[in-house]
Structure formats: C-alpha cells, structure tokens
Amino acid sequence: MTSNNPFPKGHKINLGRKQSEETRRKISLGLMGRQLSAESRAKIGMAHLGNKWGVGHHPSEELKKRWSEQRLGNKSSSWKGDKVGYSQLHKWIRKYKGRPLWCSFCGSTMKIQWANINHDYKRDLDGWMALCISCHIKYDERERNGKGQFV
Numbered sequence: 001m002t003s004n005n006p007f008p009k010g011h012k013i014n015l016g017r018k019q020s021e022e023t024r025r026k027i028s029l030g031l032m033g034r035q036l037s038a039e040s041r042a043k044i045g046m047a048h049l050g051n052k053w054g055v056g057h058h059p060s061e062e063l064k065k066r067w068s069e070q071r072l073g074n075k076s077s078s079w080k081g082d083k084v085g086y087s088q089l090h091k092w093i094r095k096y097k098g099r100p101l102w103c104s105f106c107g108s109t110m111k112i113q114w115a116n117i118n119h120d121y122k123r124d125l126d127g128w129m130a131l132c133i134s135c136h137i138k139y140d141e142r143e144r145n146g147k148g149q150f151v
C-alpha cells in the first residue's frame, strides 16, 4: 500500500530552513512585544507548572508598568548597592531557578542565559527571564541606549 504516501517521490522536506524562518519570525514578534505564539505560551505554562523547563516570563502589562515605574523612580539602584557582583548574582539565580533552557523571546535552546528584566540586578527571582545570548544582547542594548522602554 503506497498510495497513502503523502510525499511524492524525491520530495525533500527542508526542515532546517523552515525552522530557521520560523525562529526569525518569532524573534521579531518577541522583540516587538506581540503576543507569543501558542507554542511559546504552552511552554511558559508548562514552565510555571513544573518549573523545570525554561521558566519563561513574558512581561504582562502589569509587569511592564512596574518596570517603567521602577525605572523612573529608582534610577540609582544597581547591583553595586547590593554588594553582590554580577557573577555572584548569576550563580545565585542558577542555584534557585536552575539552568535556563530556552529563550523567552525566540524559543531558541542555544546559549540561554538569565537576563535581568529591570536591570536593577536585585536578588529577586521574578526579576529574571531566560534569554538566548542574541536576544539578551538586544535586550540589554535597548536599555543602554537610554531608549528605556521595553516594547
């Protein structure tokens, strides 16, 4: 029975290309603050339930409001004030939140780091999200440029 074969002879499924196109789409969606795809949301839901997989945090409206308030009113606060070095902080976050497994923005599973959401580098477990290295750089650059707003 070969008539059920959905692929014609010689048909090639280019998974790699399809995947990277989808990933690129996710990056732009993620950085623009649009709704996460259903897939990403499912992952986040799982992360919240099991706290095992990526622990992705998509910024809610409330959280974003909190960030901008903190940024306006609390500019002097930094990790230096906490007397905790950046590397110590990363050790700490990994100890409590584990190793981040995928990027909250693009869903990549390569080179995932914990990114500080507010850039205040407090020992606040909710203030961290998992980002791949490229999204992390983009996220931090946005802050450094003084454009301030995470969109």
Ligand SMILES: [Zn+2]
Residues within 6 Å of the ligand: 103, 104, 105, 106, 107, 108, 131, 132, 133, 134, 135, 136
């Ligand atoms: Zn990413």
